[in-house]
Amino acid sequence: MELTDAAIVGRARAGDADAFRCLVERHSHSLFRLAFLMTGNRQDAEDVVQESFLRAYRQIGGFDGRASFGTWMHRIAANCSLDMVRARRRRIDCPAPEDPVAELPSTGPTPERIALSAEVRQKVAEAMDDLSPTERTAFVLRHFEGMRMEDVGRVLECQPGAAKHSVFRAVRKLRRALEPLMSVAG
Amino acid sequence: MNHLSEEELILHYYGEEDGTLAAGRHLDECAECRALYGSLQRVLNMVEASSVPEVAPDYGARVWERLERHLPARRRWWRAGPAWRWVAAGAAFAGLLAAAFAAGRFYRRPPAPAVAKADPAAREKILLVAVGDYLERSQLVLIELANANPKTPLDISAERERAGDLVSESRLYRQTAAHTGDSAVASVLDDVDRVLMDIARGPSELSPAELDTVRRRLEAEGILLKIRVLSSTVRNHEGPEAQPAAGQRL
Numbered sequence: 205m206e207l208t209d210a211a212i213v214g215r216a217r218a219g220d221a222d223a224f225r226c227l228v229e230r231h232s233h234s235l236f237r238l239a240f241l242m243t244g245n246r247q248d249a250e251d252v253v254q255e256s257f258l259r260a261y262r263q264i265g266g267f268d269g270r271a272s273f274g275t276w277m278h279r280i281a282a283n284c285s286l287d288m289v290r291a292r293r294r295r296i297d298c299p300a301p302e303d304p305v306a307e308l309p310s311t312g313p314t315p316e317r318i319a320l321s322a323e324v325r326q327k328v329a330e331a332m333d334d335l336s337p338t339e340r341t342a343f344v345l346r347h348f349e350g351m352r353m354e355d356v357g358r359v360l361e362c363q364p365g366a367a368k369h370s371v372f373r374a375v376r377k378l379r380r381a382l383e384p385l386m387s388v389a390g
Numbered sequence: 391m392n393h394l395s396e397e398e399l400i401l402h403y404y405g406e407e408d409g410t411l412a413a414g415r416h417l418d419e420c421a422e423c424r425a426l427y428g429s430l431q432r433v434l435n436m437v438e439a440s441s442v443p444e445v446a447p448d449y450g451a452r453v454w455e456r457l458e459r460h461l462p463a464r465r466r467w468w469r470a471g472p473a474w475r476w477v478a479a480g481a482a483f484a485g486l487l488a489a490a491f492a493a494g495r496f497y498r499r500p501p502a503p504a505v506a507k508a509d510p511a512a513r514e515k516i517l518l519v520a521v522g523d524y525l526e527r528s529q530l531v532l533i534e535l536a537n538a539n540p541k542t543p544l545d546i547s548a549e550r551e552r553a554g555d556l557v558s559e560s561r562l563y564r565q566t567a568a569h570t571g572d573s574a575v576a577s578v579l580d581d582v583d584r585v586l587m588d589i590a591r592g593p594s595e596l597s598p599a600e601l602d603t604v605r606r607r608l609e610a611e612g613i614l615l616k617i618r619v620l621s622s623t624v625r626n627h628e629g630p631e632a633q634p635a636a637g638q639r640l
Contacts, residue, residue, distance in 0.1 A: 229450030
């Protein structure tokens with residue numbers, strides 16, 4: 205029978221490295237997804253995953269179990285991603301974000317469809333890159349992770365109202381950038 | 391009829407508005423708001439379709455492999471009994487002495503005019519190589535403190551000394567970075583330097599609560615992450631021709 209996260213966390217808190225390994229193996233994929241959506245870059249996402257688990261390892265003694273381990277990890281990863289995006293914005297020599305399109309499996313049956321789909325994804329990636337770190341974090345947590353505004357506010361360390369407004373601003377920017385594509389893509 | 395605002399439509403899309411039924415009823419009755427809502431849905435669905443690259447099924451295992459190199463060995467060291475701590479500390483000190491002796495014996499200062507005359511690109515690469523090495527050593531000191539989890543006060547005199555050495559070293563890198571206009575490098579070096587300086591000037595013994603404060607500060611300021619980001623940038627920019635000869639430092 206597979207153990208629950210709560211049971212494994214108990215062992216990890218007692219210093220069982222194998223238990224922590226198990227948590228890492230269970231949650232790495234979903235954390236990578238979150239980190240990629242927030243950073244838009246594979247290498248950065250992998251660094252965020254590693255940093256998140258490092259922080260979790262150090263803080264697991266203070267994990268009180270009120271939220272699930274997965275939720276707790278997602279909060280840590282969201283914060284790491286936010287730090288990463290802010291740090292990257294400060295870098296002068298910022299390498300261009302990785303082209304997510306190049307890594308995606310083809311989705312359409314015809315070359316035209318593939319090209320269009322690729323263009324749409326490229327535009328989505330660019331529109332996401334134009335969001336501020338806070339807007340992007342708020343949007344990814346609400347839209348992709350399905351977090352309630354209160355939880356988004358907790359991650360961003362702001363009031364739910366402020367989190368809401370970050371989501372509004374993000375959606376407004378995305379609409380402005382992507383609506384012109386609708387007639388082409390539709 | 392009062393139309394729904396964009397904010398209300400967004401909240402309705404995410405099922406977060408107070409009056410879900412009211413908004414739903416309005417959308418049933420109002421073609422204009424329905425059209426706006428449809429447009430919003432299409433944009434958000436388009437974003438939803440933006441995919442995340444696949445990772446290998448064994449990705450979690452690979453993450454653990456990388457993590458393990460950082461974690462368990464250090465944890466075991468800190469958890470070891472006092473006798474082993476002294477043996478380890480003695481070995482580390484002996485290693486430092488040997489390294490210092492060897493460095494002093496074989497150190498050759500590169501002729502200053504050559505550096506001054508070097509083209510800016512070469513100078514930047516030399517800076518990056520030196521900074522990469524400095525960051526790695528700073529990271530080791532900080533990770534050791536961040537991972538320490540003692541129940542009693544901890545003697546950090548070795549880390550304190552290393553932090554002091556790193557602070558004196560970083561001044562040159564920060565000046566060079568500022569001089570070459572590499573403000574991103576200079577900014578991270580400033581952040582790291584402030585933490586190292588506080589450690590170097592602080593007490594040689596830290597209580598668990600004080601260590602926790604250090605740990606919280608490292609996390610709050612994202613110092614380890616910044617180091618990792620800059621190290622990764624530095625690695626990407628280092629060319630093989632930029633590697634200094636053995637024993638040669640900036």
